[in-house]
Amino acid sequence: MSDLNELRIVDQLKAMGVLDEALLDDAAKLAQQQGIGLIQALLVSGMVSAADIAAAVQAAGEAAAAGGTASEAAALEPAEVVPEAPAEPPPQASARATQHARATRRPSASLDAYEVDTEAVRAVPRALADEYCVLPLQISEDRILVAMPDADNIFALDAIRDHTNRRVEAVEVDERELRRAIDHHYGLLARDHIRLTTPTKDLSGSVQEQAPAAGAAVDRDLLQILDQGPVVQVVQQLITDAVRMNASDIHVEPRSDHVQVRVRVDGRLTTVARLPKSLQQATISRIKILAEEDITETRLPQDGRFAAVVDDKAIDLRVSTLPTYWGEKAVLRILDKSKVFVSLRELGFRPDMLDEYEKLIHLPQGMILVTGPTGSGKSTTLYATLHTIKDETKNITTVEDPIEYEIDGINHTQVNPQIDLDFARALRHILRQDPDIILVGEIRDLETAEMAFRAALTGHLVFSTLHTNDAPSATTRLRDMGVEPYIIASSLVGILAQRLVRRICSHCREQVQPAAAELERLQLTPEQASRIRFHRGRGCQYCRNTGYSGRVALYELLVMNDEIRDAIVRGDSAHELRAIALRTGMKPLKHDGLVKVHQGITSAAEVISVMFAVEAL
Numbered sequence: 001m002s003d004l005n006e007l008r009i010v011d012q013l014k015a016m017g018v019l020d021e022a023l024l025d026d027a028a029k030l031a032q033q034q035g036i037g038l039i040q041a042l043l044v045s046g047m048v049s050a051a052d053i054a055a056a057v058q059a060a061g062e063a064a065a066a067g068g069t070a071s072e073a074a075a076l077e078p079a080e081v082v083p084e085a086p087a088e089p090p091p092q093a094s095a096r097a098t099q100h101a102r103a104t105r106r107p108s109a110s111l112d113a114y115e116v117d118t119e120a121v122r123a124v125p126r127a128l129a130d131e132y133c134v135l136p137l138q139i140s141e142d143r144i145l146v147a148m149p150d151a152d153n154i155f156a157l158d159a160i161r162d163h164t165n166r167r168v169e170a171v172e173v174d175e176r177e178l179r180r181a182i183d184h185h186y187g188l189l190a191r192d193h194i195r196l197t198t199p200t201k202d203l204s205g206s207v208q209e210q211a212p213a214a215g216a217a218v219d220r221d222l223l224q225i226l227d228q229g230p231v232v233q234v235v236q237q238l239i240t241d242a243v244r245m246n247a248s249d250i251h252v253e254p255r256s257d258h259v260q261v262r263v264r265v266d267g268r269l270t271t272v273a274r275l276p277k278s279l280q281q282a283t284i285s286r287i288k289i290l291a292e293e294d295i296t297e298t299r300l301p302q303d304g305r306f307a308a309v310v311d312d313k314a315i316d317l318r319v320s321t322l323p324t325y326w327g328e329k330a331v332l333r334i335l336d337k338s339k340v341f342v343s344l345r346e347l348g349f350r351p352d353m354l355d356e357y358e359k360l361i362h363l364p365q366g367m368i369l370v371t372g373p374t375g376s377g378k379s380t381t382l383y384a385t386l387h388t389i390k391d392e393t394k395n396i397t398t399v400e401d402p403i404e405y406e407i408d409g410i411n412h413t414q415v416n417p418q419i420d421l422d423f424a425r426a427l428r429h430i431l432r433q434d435p436d437i438i439l440v441g442e443i444r445d446l447e448t449a450e451m452a453f454r455a456a457l458t459g460h461l462v463f464s465t466l467h468t469n470d471a472p473s474a475t476t477r478l479r480d481m482g483v484e485p486y487i488i489a490s491s492l493v494g495i496l497a498q499r500l501v502r503r504i505c506s507h508c509r510e511q512v513q514p515a516a517a518e519l520e521r522l523q524l525t526p527e528q529a530s531r532i533r534f535h536r537g538r539g540c541q542y543c544r545n546t547g548y549s550g551r552v553a554l555y556e557l558l559v560m561n562d563e564i565r566d567a568i569v570r571g572d573s574a575h576e577l578r579a580i581a582l583r584t585g586m587k588p589l590k591h592d593g594l595v596k597v598h599q600g601i602t603s604a605a606e607v608i609s610v611m612f613a614v615e616a617l
């Protein structure tokens, strides 16, 4: 590769926000030490992913073809995607920030006010930063300034003091913002960050036989480097990148002349890499080997799983491979076990609703239903619920399809249709296991419904889910299924309907004027709209210019009361039930959405996008 090409790719990587001057310096040193090219140094050290380099090469090529250079193309990008200059603030700035932190410890100060010094980040290991949710900001001979959610957390302060041998000063920053910033800044630092923990046998040899042999480090053409780079590393990078992007799935998809890699982030697929066709077979084989699938079988779909540790986080990967026209496609579902333990409030419960919901889930008996379409976050809510109420004095048993997370202290049961272990049969046996709390993954048939309701009437707290648009429709769905109305009325204690919307990125949030069409879709009068502040994410390097980062649930909670019970027994329609529920205190999903729009948590467009199926909100 010529120096000019190298420069173009470096420029492009900077424009993409994945490379800064500090990393570049490190890479240059490594390149010199090992006598390899700069791009290869970035690649082998793991500073920049193969996927990013492939994207940069493509973009640089397009820019060159268009008659410009990559840097000219980059200059046309919005300023936000260009990373800040290296974090080496003048000493005065550091001192100022420190004094500021001590003088006024503002809760929810924004991190944007501080420059993050790479040296400070290096001084505190990732594990410590994660454990106490601490981001080091500045460091000097005798002091270290950190951001943390609670500046009075003496355990955290002690741990950092002991590790760094410096006096610790703290500024308080919102925990969620902090977690994201920790991911971002440690991500930039990371080197050798991923360990695949299973399978235990060493299979790298058999992969390398299929992959082109790793040759001497010759700096010719980037695609050649990707070919020579061990496929093991490519797969590791794809997983690492996906986990850091908080992706839920990785799709490795053969196309006619390349392999497309897409990841699902916040519910949407986005392309992260195009691998050369020559890497296809080795990449898919590597994934199949990790998942303990049969690599000689390429004509049939297969399933498997493996575990990995990325940035000290334990990750489970469920793998599915499927023959497609251009070869086998692999989908890796990422299950981050740490995510189960988010609190109900973090999921999106407003404080008033959380009080009501917590009363319900601490009842000794009754049925609580969570409703919403597939992918609306029902199981996350239920796992967080079980995690909230679990206690050594209670037997909590689940029957699920599939078990998404294993919570310590809970008995998870998996249905297995191949051996006729369906929901109804599993539930019948669970009832003989002296349960206190039961989670039935889904009510699909009358037999399961009747058994679950009987359990709820006889001293058990039962949770389950239904696919209905709103909370009141759950009762009519059960009635249509054949459950006796008086049984529904007497055992149901509450119904929670939910949807997921994307969160506005906290780094680039700003107020906006809503569009007239949006107000119309939300059915708001100008007077109502004038009392709501609308927000959007402008797009920045933290959110990859989407304006969003992560998701939050919108909830609608129906708490059973006598009027609704009467209406259920009377056989009222879902519409009538909804009217009664709203009259007796249920706040509709739209209300929750508008509160979160006003608070800057989500946008009007997101609320509208989940409302289309819900009439008469």
Ligand SMILES: [Zn+2]
Pocket (backbone or CB within 6 Å): 505, 506, 507, 508, 509, 537, 538, 539, 540, 541, 542, 543, 544, 545, 547, 548
């Ligand atoms: Zn942003």
